[in-house]
Amino acid sequence: MISAAQYIGNPAQANRVFRALYDQAKILLENGKKLTLELSEHKHKRTNEQNAYYWAFNNEVADFLNGAGLGYGEFNIPYTKDIIHGINKTLSGIESTKEMKVGEFCQYIDRLLIFWQERTGGEFMINELPANYLERKGYVIK
Secondary structure (H helix, E strand, O other), rough: OOOOOOOOOOOOHHHHHHHHHHHHHHHHOOOOOOOOOOOOOOOOOOOOOHHHHHHHHHHHHHHHHHHHOOOOOOOOOOOOHHHHHHHHHHHHHOOOOOOHHHHHHHHHHHHHHHHHHHHHOOOOOOOOHHHHHHHHOOOOOO
């Protein structure tokens, strides 16, 4: 099975993508393949990129806290991304970001960032804001 799913966000991208798909289709057809093409509206929803960003965020918080010489709980254990995730869930009351749209996800991370910055006296800084990261990956923030 050959998959050629492509994201198109503007007319210039459409021209480039359709040209590339045409070239691929021509080669396949010339080699005896039959094709089914589908076109549908792109629906923004939680993505693997959002999930990857969330866990990278948690890891950055944990690394920062560990680097500052802090430990978690009674036994002062090192922070992990999973511990930060548990704290985030407890504080926000949000079990999962799975159903969040891209904009909602960015707002959620922004709230978490503010929380961790307040807790660290403004010392914690994230490498890249969620909106920047997701726009770079081709998502529109709404």
